[in-house]
Amino acid sequence: MGRTGRQPSCSGTFLLISRFHRKPSLLALPGPLVKSGETVILQCWSDIVFEHFLLHRERISEDPLCLVGELHDGGSKANISTSPMTPALAGTYQYYGSFTHSPYEWSAPSDPLGIVITGRYGKPSLSVQPGPTVHAGENVTLSCSSQSSFDIYHLSREGEAHELRLPAVPRVHGTFQADFPLGPATHGGTYRCSGSFHDSPYEWSDPSDPLPISVTGEETNVFPKYPLSDAQFANIFVHSAGRRFTLLLFPLLFRSSFVY
Numbered sequence: 001m002g003r004t005g006r007q008p009s010c011s012g013t014f015l016l017i018s019r020f021h022r023k024p025s026l027l028a029l030p031g032p033l034v035k036s037g038e039t040v041i042l043q044c045w046s047d048i049v050f051e052h053f054l055l056h057r058e059r060i061s062e063d064p065l066c067l068v069g070e071l072h073d074g075g076s077k078a079n080i081s082t083s084p085m086t087p088a089l090a091g092t093y094q095y096y097g098s099f100t101h102s103p104y105e106w107s108a109p110s111d112p113l114g115i116v117i118t119g120r121y122g123k124p125s126l127s128v129q130p131g132p133t134v135h136a137g138e139n140v141t142l143s144c145s146s147q148s149s150f151d152i153y154h155l156s157r158e159g160e161a162h163e164l165r166l167p168a169v170p171r172v173h174g175t176f177q178a179d180f181p182l183g184p185a186t187h188g189g190t191y192r193c194s195g196s197f198h199d200s201p202y203e204w205s206d207p208s209d210p211l212p213i214s215v216t217g218e219e220t221n222v223f224p225k226y227p228l229s230d231a232q233f234a235n236i237f238v239h240s241a242g243r244r245f246t247l248l249l250f251p252l253l254f255r256s257s258f259v260y
Contacts, residue, residue, distance in 0.1 A: 021048055021107035024097050028113055033204075035119045037084040042093065044110065045077035050097030053078040054106065058092040069097070082115075090117050090202035114202065118194065121148055121205035126193045128213060136217030140185045142193070144208065145177035150195030153178040154204065158190045168195070188215045 024046035034040050044053050049071065054064035069076035076097070082089050092114040097107040124146035134140055144153040149168070156163040166178040176195075192207040 020105050021050075021097060022046070023108035024048075024050070024053065024095050024110045026093070026095050026110040026113045028115060032114060033116050033118050034085050036086060036117050039081055039083040040085055040115060041079055041081045042113070043077065043079050044095040045072060045075060046097055046107075047075040048097060048107070049074075050076045050107070051100050052098045052103075054096045054098060055080060056094050056096065056109070058094075058112070060091070064096070085115070085117060087117055087120075087200070087203055090115050116202050116204055118204045119206045120200075120203040121150075121195065122146070123206035124148070124150070124153065124193055124195050124208050126191060126208040126211045128191075128211060132212060133214045133216065134185045136186055136215050137184045140182045140213065142180040142182060142191060142211070143177055144180070144193035144195070145171070145175045146195055146205075147175060148195060148205070149176050150205070151198045152196050152201075153180075153193050154196065155180050155191060155193045156207075158192075158210075160189075185213070185215045188213050 024044050027043045029041040029043055032040075042055070044055075044067075050069040053067045053069055053076075055067065056064040065080070067078040067080060069078055078095075092112045094109040094112050096109055098105065124144050127143050127145075129141045129143070130138065142155060144155060146168075149170075151168055152165050153168055154163050154165045164180055166180060168176040168178050171177045190210050190212045192210055194204040194207050196204045
């Protein structure tokens with residue numbers, strides 16, 4: 001993994017995490033969904049001039065990776081890159097800011113950012129009912145299915161910063177499917193879905209072929225919107241065909257993950 005600046009002496013066991021300062025911001029470039037072998041840059045910045053940034057990956061017991069903060073637009077920043085990206089580096093990451101004179105007083109953590117490796121399995125199929133062209137107000141359901149026994153399907157719309165996910169359900173002819181009820185159509189868009197397994201949640205299949213949906217009549221908006229921060233999860237209960245599903249909403253900015 002590459003990094004900007006030199007690595008400061010932040011070694012040792014960290015026993016205290018304080019939240020004396022505002023959280024920094026975290027971004028993955030070019031994005032949080034990558035193929036194995038590609039390079040991802042994890043960029044952290046703040047309007048506070050932190051001397052150090054500490055990168056932590058969830059469920060990893062190692063000490064955080066400590067980076068030197070660089071001056072940037074009156075604040076500070078630090079970058080780190082993975083090259084090449086591997087499944088071992090996928091996961092959810094957060095940055096903290098700190099100062100040399102108070103190394104055990106950290107800022108609040110950045111919003112979590114997850115890096116996902118795509119293309120690990122064959123792509124599922126995506127279909128729509130009643131069809132790809134609907135009238136405004138018509139109920140729309142997208143169905144993602146595959147012969148592979150995926151545990152979860154992830155549905156995304158181009159230009160949206162979040163995705164929807166549902167558990168896959170065995171169907172006839174040996175397929176595994178999830179039906180996403182989007183409710184009354186108000187605005188078109190292009191959708192894709194991917195599949196994943198519980199034991200490797202950061203490894204997804206290739207995305208399905210894009211599915212464009214057109215809505216005739218009045219347009220406002222179509223993909224479900226919720227007043228959530230992009231670090232939150234929301235449980236939305238959806239009734240479809242007499243069954244109750246839990247629809248999970250989370251950030252596809254999903255901000256991403258890195259290695260130490």
